[in-house]
Amino acid sequence: MKILNQLALMLGIWAVGEYISSFIQSIVVIPGSIIGMILLFILLQSKIIRLDAIKEISDFFLQNMAIFFIPxxxxxxxxxxxxxxxxxxxxxxxxxxxxxxxxxxxxxxxxxxxxxxxxx
Structure with missing residues (x-):
């Protein structure tokens, strides 16, 4: 259940990034995934989200990164x-x-x- 919560948190941050990207598209085109990574970085640096809150799912993504290059x-x-x-x-x-x-x-x-x- 902990990993599902972590995945939901990561997907939520990604979704917020996509939402922000859709609003600023007329000004500057920045992919929502990039905005999501920036948001995650800011949240981690400001200690709003602790590293423990996403450690397992981020380790999983890092260990299986090659899968994401297949498409x-x-x-x-x-x-x-x-x-x-x-x-x-x-x-x-x-x-x-x-x-x-x-x-x-x-x-x-x-x-x-x-x-x-x-x-x-």
């Missing part, structure tokens, strides 16, 4: 012709975005290291 993989297989038509654009996008993420990560880490050295 995306199937979708990729069914869209293989679209992917092949745009393979050059996709490869360039992946290479550029990876390089940009690596560069920004390096800059941020270097700044954090320098800040830590100044503090010590």
């Amino acid at each position: 995306a993989g199937v979708s990729l297989i069914t869209s293989l012709n679209i992917i092949m038509d745009n393979i050059v654009v996709l490869i360039v996008s992946v290479i550029l975005s990876t390089a940009i993420v690596m560069y920004i990560t390096g800059v941020v880490v270097q700044k954090m290291i320098n800040r830590k050295e100044r503090v010590n």
